Amino acid sequence: MCALIEFKNIIKSYTMGDITIHASDGVNFEVNKGEFVVIVGASGAGKTTILNLLGGMDSPTSGTILVDGQNIALYDEKQLTEYRRDDIGFVFQFYNLIQNLTALENVELASQISKNPLDARHVLERVGLSERMANFPAQMSGGEQQRVAIARAIAKNPKLLLCDEPTGALDYQTGKSILGLLREMCETYQMTVIVITHNSALAPMADRVIHLRNGKVYGVELNENPKPIEEIEW
Numbered sequence: 122m123c124a125l126i127e128f129k130n131i132i133k134s135y136t137m138g139d140i141t142i143h144a145s146d147g148v149n150f151e152v153n154k155g156e157f158v159v160i161v162g163a164s165g166a167g168k169t170t171i172l173n174l175l176g177g178m179d180s181p182t183s184g185t186i187l188v189d190g191q192n193i194a195l196y197d198e199k200q201l202t203e204y205r206r207d208d209i210g211f212v213f214q215f216y217n218l219i220q221n222l223t224a225l226e227n228v229e230l231a232s233q234i235s236k237n238p239l240d241a242r243h244v245l246e247r248v249g250l251s252e253r254m255a256n257f258p259a260q261m262s263g264g265e266q267q268r269v270a271i272a273r274a275i276a277k278n279p280k281l282l283l284c285d286e287p288t289g290a291l292d293y294q295t296g297k298s299i300l301g302l303l304r305e306m307c308e309t310y311q312m313t314v315i316v317i318t319h320n321s322a323l324a325p326m327a328d329r330v331i332h333l334r335n336g337k338v339y340g341v342e343l344n345e346n347p348k349p350i351e352e353i354e355w
């Protein structure tokens with residue numbers, strides 16, 4: 122299978138005065154289409170940097186980032202804006218929903234700007250929110266709000282679903298159900314899902330695990346039989 126994503130010798134450095142920090146220090150990895158990927162590493166390992174590069178929110182200092190054959194590292198601002206709009210769905214730790222729109226309106230807003238969207242109501246049903254479409258974010262629990270955020274990202278029908286510590290603000294059980302939902306959505310929509318986390322216990326649920334330390338990949342694992350999240354404890 123040809124890789125959907127290829128990071129080749131990615132360097133992202135920040136210079137402050139005399140000091141240069143390599144947030145990505147020669148990062149190489151691949152991801153295949155439809156995989157559920159966990160990128161794991163301690164605080165400061167460079168996870169968010171990779172997600173920002175992959176999401177077109179930032180460009181590398183040097184190196185190649187192929188997404189579906191295109192080198193997004195060479196994109197200008199306009200191309201990056203289109204890439205983010207058409208190809209990327211984001212799920213954040215703190216949901217980032219629009220407070221004065223209902224669940225349905227939040228999802229529709231995202232699907233309206235996308236090229237080939239999925240039906241907003243249908244996606245909300247798939248994430249278990251048939252009864253909550255008319256609710257505002259403040260009327261929903263954290264787990265429900267994160268379900269809306271996932272529906273919003275998926276309804277764009279993106280090439281990549283990027284999740285930044287998606288359970289970071291949730292309790293243990295709710296966090297587990299959200300991870301189970303992400304895994305299910307990966308299979309239902311054959312979507313490539315990338316989750317960044319500091320929790321290495323999540324590794325067995327992924328098809329591919331990329332371990333980061335000090336801005337470098339120090340190991341990649343492939344799980345032929347990923348474990349259901351219900352069987353993972355931490």
Ligand SMILES: Nc1ncnc2c1ncn2[C@@H]1O[C@H](COP(=O)(O)OP(=O)(O)OP(=O)(O)O)[C@@H](O)[C@H]1O
Pocket residue numbers: 135142143144162163164165166167168169170171319
């Ligand atoms: N805009 C910036 N300017 C300077 N240094 C930065 C910047 N962004 C990130 N860094 C540095 O790059 C390194 C990697 O940061 P990054 O946010 O990618 O790590 P992380 O693994 O996501 O950490 P966390 O889990 O704490 O969010 C850190 O040392 C950080 O201080």
